[in-house]
Amino acid sequence: MRFKRPDKKNAESMLDAAEREMRFTLTLKLDDASSSTIVRNIYECFRTMGDALLVSKGISSEDHIMPIRELTKVNINTKRPLNTLDNLRRLRHNINYYGYNPTRSEAQDTLSIADNLFWPLLKEIKDRINE
Numbered sequence: 001m002r003f004k005r006p007d008k009k010n011a012e013s014m015l016d017a018a019e020r021e022m023r024f025t026l027t028l029k030l031d032d033a034s035s036s037t038i039v040r041n042i043y044e045c046f047r048t049m050g051d052a053l054l055v056s057k058g059i060s061s062e063d064h065i066m067p068i069r070e071l072t073k074v075n076i077n078t079k080r081p082l083n084t085l086d087n088l089r090r091l092r093h094n095i096n097y098y099g100y101n102p103t104r105s106e107a108q109d110t111l112s113i114a115d116n117l118f119w120p121l122l123k124e125i126k127d128r129i130n131e
Contacts, residue, residue: 003058003059003060004058004059004060005058006055006056006057006058007055007056007058008056008129008130010055011052011053011055011129012052012126012129012130014049014051014052014055015048015049015052015122015125015129017048018044018046018048018049018122019045019122021041021044021048022041022042022114025037025038025041025042025045025114026111026114028041030107031104032101032104035101035102035103035104035106035107036100036101036102036107038110038111039092039095039102039106039107039110040092040095042088042110042111042113042114043088043089043091043092043110045114046068046071046085046088046117046118046121047064047067047068047089048067049071049122050067050068050069050070050071051067052125052129053067053070053071053074053125053128053129054066056128056129064089064093065089068085068086068089069086071085071121072085072086074121074124074125076120076121076124077120078117078121079116080113080117082121084113084117085113088110088113091106
């Protein structure tokens, strides 16, 4: 972990990019060929959001664990536990580094995670950055 100057403008840009990418990903048709892309894209949107939160605090992460951990620390009420984001991180790791092909059910669960966690987290993080 490196400390640097907090950068709220960069954090806002990162949040906008995560939101754009999420909106696009949710338009993809779910099938066997698209399941890994959907899982990876959704995970990257969450990771980018976590990075934005860190950047707004002046912290530069060196791995994917820190941004996800930062998201799980956010104190908001959601329909699913925030710790499921770490499971999503592991699933994406298996896809990228071990050639795992997620099942349709895993991709549907990832879509459910996005639906239940992304928008409340995005709102909360935007509010924190704009304080």
